Amino acid sequence: MPPASFEFATATRVLFGPGxxxxxxxxxxxxxxxKVLLVTGTHPARAEPVRAALERLGITSTSFRVAGEPTVDTAREGTAVxxxxxxxxVVALGGGSALDAGKAIAALAANGGDPLDYLEVIGRGQALTKPPLPFVAIPTTAGTGSEVTRNAVLGSKEAGVKASxxxxxxxxRVALVDPDLLEHAPADVLAAGGLDALSQLIEPFVSIRAQPLTDALAREGMQRSAxxxxxxxxxxxxxxxxxxLAIASLFGGLCLANSGLGAVHGFAAPLGGMLGAAHGALCAALLGATxxxxxxxLRARAPEHPAxxxxxxxxxxxxxxxxxxxEDGIxxxxxxxxxxxIRGLRSMGLGDADVxxxxxKARAASSMKGNPLPLTxxxxxxxxxRSM
Structure with a gap:
């Protein structure tokens, strides 16, 4: 094994605990x-206690609702607001969609320009030059780990893909994870989110960028999820x-942000743009076959590979x-x-002619770079x- 050499970065503060x-x-x-932009998910009423509490301290807020998975247009609209x-x-309270939208809006409001100026793959990929507006991320689901990652995934209807x-x-600046917010989560949301989190623990663990800090988090997170x-x-x-589940999701976010992902997310990004299906459900459908x-x-082409x-x-x-x-794990x-x-990809709308x-598209996805080895x-x- 080569000498260890790695980097680990996360939110300035991570606060975890019920209440x-x-x-x-x-x-x-x-x-x-x-003056806060309060970004919410599909159910803005869940953020009402936060809005009222901010008001009691003299902090005004403007609400912005993210009804589905965020797109380039969502980022433009939220930034304008x-x-x-x-x-x-910016305070975002919701699932990964609300958190990613909030992250993008905080960055664009401070830096100016259009999302396509900065987006990977389908945009110009320019670097941000100014720190985003102070951003507080509050997940109400347990899946994406977006509260501790450095990217926002945005869909493009024109390109038919998602890019970061x-x-x-x-x-x-602050990731606040309150497990009590999961109490009334629907079963299908827990399932898709939980399997997304599990994939975000597994893929960094076998990634070509695996490292001791994320390994420790992945091991703990996988056991809690299991x-x-x-x-x-x-x-x-x-x-x-x-x-x-909240810890597994948080640790998954920390792992993916620092050790990368793999083919599950390499496919999930273009599939999300093609099918409009929920990201977590796509990851769940892909995990076993991946x-x-x-x-x-690995056995056929790289039997000495550390993964x-x-x-x-x-x-x-x-x-x-x-x-x-x-094989028992798979x-x-x-x-x-x-x-x-969890449904297969065919029932989500993928046809044989689309493969x-x-x-x-998947080969060009940034997540594919972390896969243990390039797949043919x-x-x-x-x-x-096998995921159909």
Whole structure:
């Protein structure tokens, strides 16, 4: 093994624990916020206690609702609202869509220009030059880990893909994770989010950029997900399950931000643009086949690769069986996906005629760079076909 060499970056502050939502107004005031853009998800009423608490401290707020997964147009509209209201801080409360939109808006409001000036893959990829407006991220789901990542994923209807607006400057000033916010989450949201979080723990663990800090977080997060996700979805999330899922999601965000991802997310980005399906559900549909194809490729072409023994460790962590083989871990993942009633890609709208174009788009996705080894077009096609 080569000598360890790595970087680890995250939000300036991470606050975790039940009931910590009440701390938001004081946090905003400490950041100098007086006029806040309050970015919400599909249900803005969930942010009403935060809005009222901000008002009690004399902090005004303007609301911006993100109804679906954010697009380039969403970022433009939200930025215009923030600039017109002269907002000096952004608070996002919701799922990954609200958090990504909030991150993008905070960056664009401070830097000016259009999202396409800065977007990867489909934009000009320019670097941000100014720090974003102070940004507080409050997840109400347990999946994306967006509260501790340095990018915002935006869809483009014209290009039919999703791409990232990315910069170290975009790491939130505060990530506040309150597990109590998961108490009333619908089962399908817990399932898709939880499997997204699990993939964001697994992919960095076998990534070519794996490193000791994220390895430790991934191991802990996978064990918490393995013991609580199924029970939370099928029987409801009690306090233990809420804590486990929130930590798994948070740790997944920390892992992906510092060690990259792989083919699951390499495909999920273009699929989201093509199908309009929820990101977490796409990742869940892809996870089992991606592990299978990667394992076969490593055994066939890179038997000395340091990622290969990690597939057996994955199996031990997920199944809790010390003698588990790599195949047992993959079988465990597939069984979980089936138990949580995740649909295949075909039922989400992917047709046989779409596969070749999807493979081409996935190969160009930034997430694919972290995969344990480059997959051939034949392997990528097999991966998609097994996920249908």
């Amino acid at each position: 910590r939502l009440a701390e938001v107004p004081d946090l905003v005031r400490a950041l100098g916020g007086q 923030a600039v017109e209201a002269r907002c000096d801080a 607006l990315r910069s170290p400057l975009m790491l939130p 013991r609580s996700l199924r029970r939370a979805v099928l029987h409801g999330p009690g306090p233990t399950e809420r804590e486990d 592990l299978e194809v990667n394992l076969d490729a 290969l023994p990690r597939f057996r460790e994955l199996a031990v962590l997920l199944t809790g069986q010390p003698e588990a083989r790599a 079988a465990w993942v597939k069984d979980l996906v089936q138990a949580l009633r 070749a174009g999807l493979v081409s 077009d034949a392997e990528l096609t097999t991966l998609v076909e």
